Amino acid sequence: MNSRFILLLFVMAGLVVAFAPLPVQPITPQERTFRIDARQYAYSPSEFKVNPGDKVNIQLVSTDVVHGLYVDGYDISIEADPGQTKTLSFVADKPGSFRFRCNVTCGAMHPFMIGKLTVGTNNWLYRSIGLAVLAVIGFLPLSSFIPQTKNMD
């Protein structure tokens, strides 16, 4: 088999790993409410998980200065004054892992005030790991052909 053909096989396998649709188990959506405390440069809890389709209520409580919460990918946000509670409600209809971050300048480390929302499973991470595995498998047989590859370029 020539190496071009093998490369083509790997590229196709890569496309399958990256884009093949996965079976989804239907889960009855629920309503979930989370209370998130925001303080200078951290949320707590800073990571939470919901199922796709859930109705999510985030109660944001600022414990020091004004903070916000912006969800990447969903492009929605709220702001809460110190001591106040504000609620952000949305339907988690996009699966995957999303950062949420403060969107009100609250001090030096503000740009790094970050949390993580996972809707369902973080499939893109597993697909990426699959691609990395595929890449390394591609190199294993090559590694044993050491003398040949020497003159390849």
Added chain:
Amino acid sequence: MSRFELTRIPFIKNTLKSRYPQLAVFIVMLVGYIFAILAGLIGTPVGSHNFSIVFVWIAWWAILILVAVPFFGRGWCAVCPIPLPGEWLQRGAVLSPPDKKPKWLNLRWPKFLRNIWMQNISFLLLALFSSVLLTTPNITGIVLAAMLFAAIGLSTIFERRAFCRYLCPVGGFIGLYSQTAPIELRIKDKQICVTCEGKPCYNGSANGYGCPWDVFPGGLTKNTYCGLCMECIRTCPHDNIAINLRPFSADLAKPSTRMDEAFKAFIMLGSAMIYAGVLLGPWGAFKDAAYNVGTSAWFIYAVIFLAIIFVILPGFFTLGILKTKGSLPLKQRFASLATALIPLGLMFWVAFSLSFVLTNASYIIAAFSDPLGLGWNLFGTANAVWQPMLTFVLAPAQTLALVGGLIWSARTAQKAANEIRTSSISVIAFSFILTLVMLWLLL
């Protein structure tokens, strides 16, 4: 190997040979740099609204790591303003051709410091304070000013660009990663150099200065220490200098055997991973520790930071190659095989920076109109709201960078291993595991 000589195009050649286009860029850069210092010192203390933070750590950083280094190697150094005042002082001229008299002390740089360990240390010093540096305008202003003055100071004591070659914290990793760029400055014909009298490219002539970076262009085999300053194009009387387009990472085919360069690769790789976890992760305690310089939490952070870079990563790497058969001593195998970590580290930085830059790029628009954060509105964009950009391409782009980096690193590992007749498997496994960690941290 296939090369295309860019300097064969008359327009490119003339533009590089003339001093005026370069001077024009220099002046713009220098003005911007001094403005960044002033903005840092007198502008608002709110980082995301201060020119010094927004233009240095978001705009400049994005261009440097996503475009300049991967595609132009030391291209940034070709237009960098930091060494200019010192160099002009050292030469006693901005444009006019050199007179031969050395000015100032003009000492040779001490032999035992002729390596990049000082650059490794200066980078680490900034890296340990980076959370403060990245977010506090007056610290950024002070550091920028300190680099300018250090460069001036060294120019008056030592010959050529001692600051760039041996001290600049940025120059170290630009040099390391410039080896991966598809561009190079090399001589065209070795034979011409052998018979060339006086070697004006190194010693200078009426047409220009001897290589400010203290390299002999005739001996260049890698990009690391050539600052693309273009002096040798001006001085070579035999038109023997070319700028070539070439395949990516061509320099890595001949792996380095230097420990300072090998550790530079570990320093950069480790820092990218630590930043991905500390700055972009959801763990507040790490951020507190990194930011509160001087507290015991920060000391623990600093110790862990250094341990990851100097003990954990090189330790596992060494364990991996310990058992591989090879005729060379372990130290040389270590240095040669660490070459594989150069493309890996570069792509780690690309993946990390993509996230940081795309989320914060909208600050640039506002800072244009209100660079000092004083409520100005020069171009009517001061109230542009913060909005992450292109969030939907971020994760796929990061995967592409990281998996692409892994493939690139594996290929480099094979070449390096072939070169010293050993197996590349353990190095590939090492790169693979670190890539998984990075995927987990960023996605």
